Amino acid sequence: MITLTFIEPDGTAKPVSVAPGLTLMEAAMRNNIRGVVAECGGQCSCATCHMQIDAAYFDRVGAPVDDEEDMLDFAEERGETSRLGCQVEIEDSFDGMVIRIPSVQG
Amino acid sequence: MDDVVIIGGGQAASACALRLRANGFEGRVAIYGAEPALPYQRPPLSKAYLKGRMEADRLLLRPAALYANLGIEIHSGVQALNLNTATRRVAMSDNANVPYGHLVLATGATPRRLPEAQGGGLENVFTLRSLSDADALRPHIRPGQRLLVVGGGYIGLEMAAVAARAGMEVTLIEAQPRILQRVAATETADAIRALHLREGVDLREGVSLDRLLGDGKRAGLAALSDGSAVGVDLVVVGIGVTANEQLARNAGLSVQNGILTDGQCRAFAPGIYAAGDCAVFPFRGQPTRLESVQNACDQGEYVADHICGTAKGPYAPQPWFWSDQFDSSLKIAGLNRGHDRVIRRVGEKPGAESIWYYAGETFLAVDALDDPRAYMMGKRWLAEGVSPDPKALADPSIPLKTIGLLTQTAESTA
Numbered sequence: 001m002i003t004l005t006f007i008e009p010d011g012t013a014k015p016v017s018v019a020p021g022l023t024l025m026e027a028a029m030r031n032n033i034r035g036v037v038a039e040c041g042g043q044c045s046c047a048t049c050h051m052q053i054d055a056a057y058f059d060r061v062g063a064p065v066d067d068e069e070d071m072l073d074f075a076e077e078r079g080e081t082s083r084l085g086c087q088v089e090i091e092d093s094f095d096g097m098v099i100r101i102p103s104v105q106g
Numbered sequence: 107m108d109d110v111v112i113i114g115g116g117q118a119a120s121a122c123a124l125r126l127r128a129n130g131f132e133g134r135v136a137i138y139g140a141e142p143a144l145p146y147q148r149p150p151l152s153k154a155y156l157k158g159r160m161e162a163d164r165l166l167l168r169p170a171a172l173y174a175n176l177g178i179e180i181h182s183g184v185q186a187l188n189l190n191t192a193t194r195r196v197a198m199s200d201n202a203n204v205p206y207g208h209l210v211l212a213t214g215a216t217p218r219r220l221p222e223a224q225g226g227g228l229e230n231v232f233t234l235r236s237l238s239d240a241d242a243l244r245p246h247i248r249p250g251q252r253l254l255v256v257g258g259g260y261i262g263l264e265m266a267a268v269a270a271r272a273g274m275e276v277t278l279i280e281a282q283p284r285i286l287q288r289v290a291a292t293e294t295a296d297a298i299r300a301l302h303l304r305e306g307v308d309l310r311e312g313v314s315l316d317r318l319l320g321d322g323k324r325a326g327l328a329a330l331s332d333g334s335a336v337g338v339d340l341v342v343v344g345i346g347v348t349a350n351e352q353l354a355r356n357a358g359l360s361v362q363n364g365i366l367t368d369g370q371c372r373a374f375a376p377g378i379y380a381a382g383d384c385a386v387f388p389f390r391g392q393p394t395r396l397e398s399v400q401n402a403c404d405q406g407e408y409v410a411d412h413i414c415g416t417a418k419g420p421y422a423p424q425p426w427f428w429s430d431q432f433d434s435s436l437k438i439a440g441l442n443r444g445h446d447r448v449i450r451r452v453g454e455k456p457g458a459e460s461i462w463y464y465a466g467e468t469f470l471a472v473d474a475l476d477d478p479r480a481y482m483m484g485k486r487w488l489a490e491g492v493s494p495d496p497k498a499l500a501d502p503s504i505p506l507k508t509i510g511l512l513t514q515t516a517e518s519t520a
Contacts, residue, residue, distance in 0.1 A: 030169050032176070034128070039399050041147040041167075043154075045428040045437055047482060067435065067478045074482030106485065 002095035009035040009103040020092050024099060025049040025085030035101035042086035047071040048105040049085035054098040061088055061097075077102035108133035110413060111196060111204055113186045113353065114212035115139015117147070117399055118382030120167045121406030122210055127176045129414040133207070136179040138186055138198060143237055144170055145180075149399060151240040152264040153430050157272070158244065165237065186213075189357035191375045208377050208413050211354055211365055212406065215347035215383040215397060220256065225318025228325045231341040234261055243342065249273030251339040254328050256315050258285030260429045262344030263298060266307050267431040276307045277328075277336050281314035291448045293461045294436075294473040301432050308336075349384045349395060362386065364395040369420035371409050379412070381405035387421060389441070396441075400426050424489055425471075437478065439485035440471030452502040453477035460484070462499050467512050469493035479506055487511075 005015045006028060018027040028036040028049070037048035044067050053061050058081045064072055068087045072078055085099075110126055110133065112119045119137045126135050139145070146165040154160040173180050185199040189209070196204045217233035220226030232243045247253075253269045255262045258280030266278045280287070286295045302309050313332045318325035318341060329335050349364035359373050360366040364386035367373050371387060373380045380386075382402040386395045404423050411417040427438040434457075445463035453459050453476070460480035461473040469492070472484030483506045487494055498509040 026164070029167070030172065032124070032168070032172055037403075039403055040428060041149060041399075042164075043149070043428065043430060043435075045430075045435065046426070047478075070478040071482055074479060074486065106489075 002090070002092060004090070004094060004096075005098045006031070006033045007098060007100040008033060009101055013098075018090060020090045020094075022090050023086050024051055024083070024088045024090060027090060028085055028099075028101075033101060035103065035105065036085065037105045038086065040086075044068055044071070044084060044087055046106070047075050047084060050075050050077070050102055050105055051083055051085045051088075052077075052079045052100040052102065053081040053083055053088075055081055057094060057097040060091070060093045076104040076106070108207055109205075110135050110208045110210060110410075111206040112137045112210040112212055113196065114210075114214055114350075114382070114384070115141055115143075115145050115180065115182060116212060116214050116382060116402065117145065117167065118212035118214075118402035118406035119210070120145035121403040122212065122381060122410045123173070123178045124168070124176070125407040125410035126413065127178065129410060129416060131410070131414055134179070135177065136181065136204070138181045138184045138196075138204070140183070140185040140199075141236060141238070142183040144168075144173070144182060146237060147399075148235070149428075151237065152234055152261055152268070155240055156234075156244060156247070156265070156268045162237070186353050189353050191357050191359075191378065194377065206377065208379070210406075210409055211373060211378065211380040211384060212382045212402075213350035213353060213365075213384045215349050217343070217347050218345045220315070220318075220341075220343050220345075223317070224315060225320065225325050225341075226343070228318055228320055228323065228341075230324045230339065231318065231343060233343050234265060235347065246340045247272045247274065250275070252337050253277070253340045253342065254279070254315075254336060254338045255342050255344060257344035257346070258282070258287075258309070258311065259289065259344055259346065260286075260427075262342070263302070263431055264429060265342050265344060266302060266309075267305070270302070270305045270307050271432065274340075277338075278302065278307055278309045279313045279315060279330060280309075280311045281331075282311070284311045285309070289442075290438075290473055291442070291445075291461050291463065293448055293450050294475070297459060297475050298431065298436070301434055305432055347383070347397065349386075351384060354380070354384075362393070366393070370412055370417065371405055371421050372412075379409045381409050389423070390444075392443070394441075394443075396423070396425055398425065398427050400424070424485070426485060434476050435478075437474045437481035438471065439474075439481055440469075440488045442471040442473075445470050447496075449496045449499045451480065451499050453480060454502070462494075462496065464493070464496060467493060469512075483507070
């Protein structure tokens, strides 16, 4: 298990203990993180699990490609480290990472 | 009074319960679901899960511990048998007689089955709606076996796609003149049909099933309306669903193709709401029932807000849908009902295209095939209640983000 900290839209920091192999979206849903909607359940179909990744960890997480990039291009609050949480599988090297949830999804 | 009993254990139920707690609701919240499982996602059942690419526990919307920590009771495998609106109690299949202050009917829908006379009772004939349906079906998806899909709607088409990729010989019949007749424009149907033909699906439109023939236990042959017959090892029926309205009807609530509700999801009886696939609600002035994750979640949450007194205005959804077939992703924003024309736009990437629906000058919906940019832009325009210039849309050299708007519409206010 590793520790991730989600920053909810109102600024609340929630540290969670998660198992590598899940996606960031799944980790957020299992821990009831506010501001993550994840309507499509992880199919890269809805852009409602938008997250902004800790810049210090972004090279480990990697940049979005293809459909995910196209969806993010039109998402609210797109940042330089934006990802859709459902497309990021958690790895051991993410331990300690902070993830900010934007105030609007979709 | 300060309690919420939710009948049905799907996406709407889960969304409602979680939202109640997020709103600070402190009373009893109890979900009674007829299915044995915790609330789960249905869409993957005809996609990743059916392919065997997703484990059952990843279908769950939330883990059991999360509901427990929030004090949300989940009574799985319990069916609501009788609703008494006078005493405000629901009789359950486990003999409990549950009192309610607020009652949320989130009973979902049931797939239409093939009539017995047509062979609907044969053991290799399936529908696909629940986790147990998918689990029963999955072992029959085997290379070289012959599948007949009855019905060219999204479920039937997704089933055909999974089976064809798994090496099955797939025939899909649609009784209407074309696939997706009720839900999408000809242009969208053309694109989806092309996918299936390319992958070797024997897709026959305007052809219905006369009956399945077999040895009395299993179907072996399907007699079709065009006079032909196809051999079958497996039959999957995807001919729509009916809303689960029996409990409401027996209680004297108003039902018509679902449980009727007002603009605030109230089912015209004290303390009773309906949400999700079972609910009919006014949308753009017409009674509307949506079968979608979006509607289940949004209506469930709206009901929670209404109970807590925090709902703002009537329920005003932004409908969206998706379907994955083969390697293609169809994303739909809006509801195309009442459209009188469509604009086809060729996307930036190979194979990408989008179909834009208008009623007069009002933009209603977009079907985006392998074109997430069109979907996202369309969804935003709908949320803002604006209509893009159709002439500009039809010209792929004009970037989406620079397309001008025609007029303000009443779209976002339902």
